[in-house]
Amino acid sequence: AQSVAQPEDQVNVAEGNPLTVKCTYSVSGNPYLFWYVQYPNRGLQFLLKYITGDNLVKGSYGFEAEFNKSQTSFHLKKPSALVSDSALYFCAVRDGGYSTLTFGKGTMLLVSP
Amino acid sequence: DAGITQSPRYKITETGRQVTLMCHQTWSHSYMFWYRQDLGHGLRLIYYSAAADITDKGEVPDGYVVSRSKTENFPLTLESATRSQTSVYFCASSEQGNGANVLTFGAGSRLTVL
Numbered sequence: 001a002q003s004v005a006q007p008e009d010q011v012n013v014a015e016g017n018p019l020t021v022k023c024t025y026s027v028s029g030n031p032y033l034f035w036y037v038q039y040p041n042r043g044l045q046f047l048l049k050y051i052t053g054d055n056l057v058k059g060s061y062g063f064e065a066e067f068n069k070s071q072t073s074f075h076l077k078k079p080s081a082l083v084s085d086s087a088l089y090f091c092a093v094r095d096g097g098y099s100t101l102t103f104g105k106g107t108m109l110l111v112s113p
Numbered sequence: 114d115a116g117i118t119q120s121p122r123y124k125i126t127e128t129g130r131q132v133t134l135m136c137h138q139t140w141s142h143s144y145m146f147w148y149r150q151d152l153g154h155g156l157r158l159i160y161y162s163a164a165a166d167i168t169d170k171g172e173v174p175d176g177y178v179v180s181r182s183k184t185e186n187f188p189l190t191l192e193s194a195t196r197s198q199t200s201v202y203f204c205a206s207s208e209q210g211n212g213a214n215v216l217t218f219g220a221g222s223r224l225t226v227l
Contacts, residue, residue, distance in 0.1 A: 034215070
């Protein structure tokens with residue numbers, strides 16, 4: 001079975017500071033990892049994904065994520081947070097052989113001015 | 114306009130009533146999905162479909178029915194709504210269902226069951 005955990009319900013950061021949103025996963029095979037963002041009253045939007053190759057993945061809006069196989073983690077990062085980054089962030093995992101995507105419970109990111 | 118649309122966006126109903134949430138996509142994606150979003154649970158998969166006339170259960174299928182007679186439509190029916198089905202429902206689609214395929218989501222349907 002595949003699963004994903006986001007240990008923080010909320011992350012608070014000041015604008016201009018670096019941010020990290022944590023995600024750990026569990027799969028039986030090779031993981032396909034995704035980050036999505038949800039703004040208020042909107043559907044989820046794709047940010048970035050890791051399939052294979054370079055452990056540092058770059059995505060939309062200046063976000064990046066680091067895949068760490070030994071720690072089974074896929075943390076989302078951004079060097080300098082913006083107030084407009086405030087949103088709900090979801091990590092998701094798919095075992096390569098499965099068709100469905102399993103999402104974490106989400107982490108609310110609040111960036112203060 | 115191309116994309117994935119859900120209707121209605123907001124619905125209030127009473128316990129025991131039948132409710133159908135509609136989902137329409139214009140990309141001819143093979144796969145379509147229904148998720149529900151609840152505080153503390155994140156997104157949970159209800160049903161998904163790999164093609165027209167092919168559907169399969171997800172994590173929380175009880176109380177829901179789906180059909181897919183056309184590739185572009187994937188309605189979700191609550192045959193007898195319960196209060197526990199109060200939630201925000203998201204439809205999503207993707208070209209294929211495995212590996213690197215990215216899901217594209219609709220804007221959601223907020224359902225309140227009184």
